[in-house]
Amino acid sequence: MKITDIKTYPVWIGHRNQLLVKVETNEGLYGWGESGLSGRELAVAGAISHYKEFLIGKDPRAIGALWQELYRSQYFEGGRVLTAAISAIDIALYDILGKALGVPVYQLLGGKQRGLVPCFATVHGGNGEKMVEDIATLLELNWQAIRITPIFDNQGDESLFEPRESIGVTARWINTIREKLGFDFVLGIDYHHRLTVAETASFCQRLVPAGLDFLEEPIRAESPDAYHALRKMTPIPFAIGEEFSSKWAFQPYLEQGITDFARIDICNVGGFTEALKVASLAEMHYIDLMPHNPLGPICTAATLHLAASVPNFSWLETREAPSEKGVFHDDEIFPQRPQLEGAFYPVPEAPGLGIDVNEVALQGKKLKLWEAPHLKRRDGSYTNW
Numbered sequence: 209m210k211i212t213d214i215k216t217y218p219v220w221i222g223h224r225n226q227l228l229v230k231v232e233t234n235e236g237l238y239g240w241g242e243s244g245l246s247g248r249e250l251a252v253a254g255a256i257s258h259y260k261e262f263l264i265g266k267d268p269r270a271i272g273a274l275w276q277e278l279y280r281s282q283y284f285e286g287g288r289v290l291t292a293a294i295s296a297i298d299i300a301l302y303d304i305l306g307k308a309l310g311v312p313v314y315q316l317l318g319g320k321q322r323g324l325v326p327c328f329a330t331v332h333g334g335n336g337e338k339m340v341e342d343i344a345t346l347l348e349l350n351w352q353a354i355r356i357t358p359i360f361d362n363q364g365d366e367s368l369f370e371p372r373e374s375i376g377v378t379a380r381w382i383n384t385i386r387e388k389l390g391f392d393f394v395l396g397i398d399y400h401h402r403l404t405v406a407e408t409a410s411f412c413q414r415l416v417p418a419g420l421d422f423l424e425e426p427i428r429a430e431s432p433d434a435y436h437a438l439r440k441m442t443p444i445p446f447a448i449g450e451e452f453s454s455k456w457a458f459q460p461y462l463e464q465g466i467t468d469f470a471r472i473d474i475c476n477v478g479g480f481t482e483a484l485k486v487a488s489l490a491e492m493h494y495i496d497l498m499p500h501n502p503l504g505p506i507c508t509a510a511t512l513h514l515a516a517s518v519p520n521f522s523w524l525e526t527r528e529a530p531s532e533k534g535v536f537h538d539d540e541i542f543p544q545r546p547q548l549e550g551a552f553y554p555v556p557e558a559p560g561l562g563i564d565v566n567e568v569a570l571q572g573k574k575l576k577l578w579e580a581p582h583l584k585r586r587d588g589s590y591t592n593w
């Protein structure tokens with residue numbers, strides 16, 4: 209079997225862009241993958257065009273060797289653009305191999321350890337009272353793990369975010385959530401690296417004891433030392449890693465006990481090949497995976513196979529919970545995709561990823577140039593989104 213073509217589809221689906229990648233072979237088998245570098249899809253597509261030049265004619269079943277060649281084939285190894293490209297190709301190669309052998313991908317990863325993958329739902333923090341109502345609704349629907357986002361009244365200016373103003377009101381509403389709804393469910397918050405060490409410490413000090421079960425990405429993750437400093441100031445478990453693009457990026461956070469949940473993104477970290485190594489390193493330190501999953505159905509399907517095959521797993525992010533308003537799929541483009549059942553995804557059982565794409569429908573879609581919000585503070589300075 210030989211690779212005959214690699215096609216990239218940077219297209220707008222639902223309310224954001226997705227970069228879908230199709231690897232074709234001379235035996236009629238094909239595989240689909242997805243890149244996770246949102247907002248820079250054209251850069252990843254360009255990297256894939258370079259990789260395509262030497263992948264044509266290669267055996268798609270030599271996945272480990274091809275991963276090494278993709279990673280080492282340039283002097284400047286790594287980086288999020290290149291690993292996002294490698295991720296999409298690697299996922300597609302596993303899809304091909306599963307189809308060739310007539311088995312779901314999880315069988316290639318050591319078999320299934322769970323048949324249902326538990327998820328957490330996200331409740332957005334635009335309004336505190338509405339947030340409490342939405343969480344109560346999720347609890348009635350038997351969701352047991354819920355993540356919220358920060359509250360901040362930007363008075364109609366969507367480009368404005370003032371961290372110190374946010375931490376006070378957000379902490380008050382978290383305390384209210386626990387007062388009204390109790391402590392018998394998992395509650396976390398994603399601050400999306402918008403705070404400093406001092407701001408995060410102040411935020412944590414305002415919370416009732418055991419108010420949060422995890423604190424996701426409160427500060428930027430380039431410096432493990434900054435997280436070490438923050439760890440001394442709060443006992444709240446950290447969830448870190450959605451931006452990491454290799455096992456080496458995860459290494460200090462896992463080995464030095466900086467994070468308590470690994471927010472791995474299979475579409476950024478290097479596909480199944482690299483994700484399994486991160487999962488093993490996390491298992492050595494009794495740390496569960498809590499995968500990042502903000503993309504489309506291909507990312508979800510790939511992550512489900514990873515989640516099925518590893519012992520150390522907590523919850524999968526889903527953007528299809530009742531509290532979400534975004535659309536991340538298109539039924540015409542994805543006639544076969546994972547379907548949420550309550551707060552769980554059943555593990556796909558069809559050969560390969562268990563997903564298919566209507567390529568004809570896909571060809572009618574286009575990329576929309578999109579930028580993540582460029583936030584500023586009241587003094588006009590730039591701050592993180």
